[in-house]
Structure formats: C-alpha cells, structure tokens
Amino acid sequence: MADAPQIPDEAEVRARWGSFAWSAENEPQVKKIIARYPPGRQQSAVMPLLDLAQRQVGAETNTQGWLPVPVMEYIGAQLGMAYIRVYEVATFYTMYNLAPVGRYHVQVCGTTPCMLRGSDDVLDACYKKGMKKGATTADGLFTLTEVECLGACANAPMVQINDDNYEDLTFDTTTAILDDLAAGRQPKIGPAIDRQTSCPEGGPTSLKEMAGENHDYRGEWTAA
Structure with a gap:
C-alpha cells in the first residue's frame, strides 16, 4: 500500500x-x-x-x-x-523517508481495522485539502502516504503525522487537524473522542472504582 x-x-x-x-x-x-x-x-x-x-x-x-x-x-x-x-x-522501515517530504508527513493507515472504521473518510478529508497519495502539496506543507498498520487498531481510524498519532477520526475531525497544522496550531494528540488512550469511550466499564483511587476489591470478591 x-x-x-x-x-x-x-x-x-x-x-x-x-x-x-x-x-x-x-x-x-x-x-x-x-x-x-x-x-x-x-x-x-x-x-x-x-x-x-x-x-x-x-x-x-x-x-x-x-x-x-x-x-x-x-x-x-x-x-x-x-x-x-x-x-x-x-x-x-517506513519510519525512514527515502525522498523529500513536506513539513507534515500525513501517514494514513489503510489496513483492515482502519478501513472498516472509516479510513476512506480520512483519506477523503486529505484529498479535499489538495493532497494526493505519494505527493507533496505545492506549498510544501503536506505529504500524503497510505501505510500499513501503525499499531493503534483499537482507536481506528487513525493517522500518524510526523511523530504524533491522531485517532478515532472522522472526516470532520481530520479536516480540523489539517486546518490547525496549516495555521501553525498544535492539534490535540491522541483520541478525538472522550477516552484515555485506548480505554473504552466515556470511561471504564468494569472496575470503575479504580478510576478514582487504588480501590481494594479483595473483601468484596471474598464475600461474593
């Protein structure tokens, strides 16, 4: 790819x-x-x-x-x-670039988990900004590459831009990230939804007490 x-x-x-x-x-x-x-x-x-x-x-x-x-x-x-x-x-290793790239190297994961979760929308957002796969925009700002798995499957679809991952993307959130970069602003790195790293959206679904403290469940499990 x-x-x-x-x-x-x-x-x-x-x-x-x-x-x-x-x-x-x-x-x-x-x-x-x-x-x-x-x-x-x-x-x-x-x-x-x-x-x-x-x-x-x-x-x-x-x-x-x-x-x-x-x-x-x-x-x-x-x-x-x-x-x-x-x-x-x-x-x-795809981490090494063998040809000149732009200020921001936009690497879109197109492997199965990201594809099923909407990587086509992510690519479409890039195309709408004038990007083409394997090319750098005329202003030298963006280079677009479609790559294999970048290891953030639980947060698909995602892109890696330079050293940072942007995850749980849609057409709109991808567009906002590209707009921020073009304007010299730093977008929020990581998930674009309410989750910490790859935890469930909205917070834990089990062992919820651990979110606030190092909760000791041993007595509860023994009683059960």
Missing part, C-alpha cells in the same frame, strides 16, 4: 547533501549512541543514527526530513558498514 518514493536526480542530491556532516548539536549525541554498543558492534547503532540524520535533514529543510543517499553513505562510513547494508535498513 505504501507509495513509491519520488527520489530526486542523483546529481542534484549529491550537490546538496554530498558534504553532509553531523551538526554541532548532534555530534555529542552520535557519540553517546555508538557508545551504547560493545567494541566491534557499532553497526547496531544504524537505526538511531538514521533517525537522527533524518531529523537533522528535516531541521535544515523545515520538513519532516528524509535520507539522501550521501547521508546514508556517511553513516555507513562512520559505522564501518557497507552502504547497501544501511540502505537495506532504511528501505525496510
């Missing part, structure tokens, strides 16, 4: 990112990450370094960030790791 990334021309990418190096802010963090692993096992740091690099690229481009080939080569060289091994990791 994931859309093929539109990778820019290689010469353009190398001209822009061929001199990539860690920022002064990230350099100490890189050393801490690599130091977590025993000598000779530094390649285990590839995933957090890819994430950090994507965030650095995002900070430099005012987007969510992505991983140009020269950046992945840079990480491979630092870890003593063949580039193709770094690329294998980056292409396996």
Whole structure:
C-alpha cells in the first residue's frame, strides 16, 4: 500500500547533501549512541543514527526530513558498514523517508481495522485539502502516504503525522487537524473522542472504582 518514493536526480542530491556532516548539536549525541554498543558492534547503532540524520535533514529543510543517499553513505562510513547494508535498513522501515517530504508527513493507515472504521473518510478529508497519495502539496506543507498498520487498531481510524498519532477520526475531525497544522496550531494528540488512550469511550466499564483511587476489591470478591 505504501507509495513509491519520488527520489530526486542523483546529481542534484549529491550537490546538496554530498558534504553532509553531523551538526554541532548532534555530534555529542552520535557519540553517546555508538557508545551504547560493545567494541566491534557499532553497526547496531544504524537505526538511531538514521533517525537522527533524518531529523537533522528535516531541521535544515523545515520538513519532516528524509535520507539522501550521501547521508546514508556517511553513516555507513562512520559505522564501518557497507552502504547497501544501511540502505537495506532504511528501505525496510517506513519510519525512514527515502525522498523529500513536506513539513507534515500525513501517514494514513489503510489496513483492515482502519478501513472498516472509516479510513476512506480520512483519506477523503486529505484529498479535499489538495493532497494526493505519494505527493507533496505545492506549498510544501503536506505529504500524503497510505501505510500499513501503525499499531493503534483499537482507536481506528487513525493517522500518524510526523511523530504524533491522531485517532478515532472522522472526516470532520481530520479536516480540523489539517486546518490547525496549516495555521501553525498544535492539534490535540491522541483520541478525538472522550477516552484515555485506548480505554473504552466515556470511561471504564468494569472496575470503575479504580478510576478514582487504588480501590481494594479483595473483601468484596471474598464475600461474593
């Protein structure tokens, strides 16, 4: 279901990112990450370094960030790791972007639970805002991707936008979230209905006393 990334021309990418190096802010963090692993096992740091690099690229481009080939080569060289091994990791996980994305990367889950609960309405709200799957809007604000399960099935339908999940969505609540982001406002993260995380809507349906205190049920259960 994931859309093929539109990778820019290689010469353009190398001209822009061929001199990539860690920022002064990230350099100490890189050393801490690599130091977590025993000598000779530094390649285990590839995933957090890819994430950090994507965030650095995002900070430099005012987007969510992505991983140009020269950046992945840079990480491979630092870890003593063949580039193709770094690329294998980056292409396996959808958390890594292999092509430029917008300021907000809207990842709509289209797997069965979300589909049955209305992911088509979520996608329709995105389309109404001028988005197209696998593309970035002309203003550079939004990139739309349909993805596989993001692990919030109990709160379907949902989207992940950058690092945040928005759940229990409808056409209207999705539209409101996109409007807030476009206006520079932070929408409410998590469920759009009255529930805490993935608890039942409206509050607990059993062991209700636990909502207010650490209630001891042992005497009641013994008496029963």
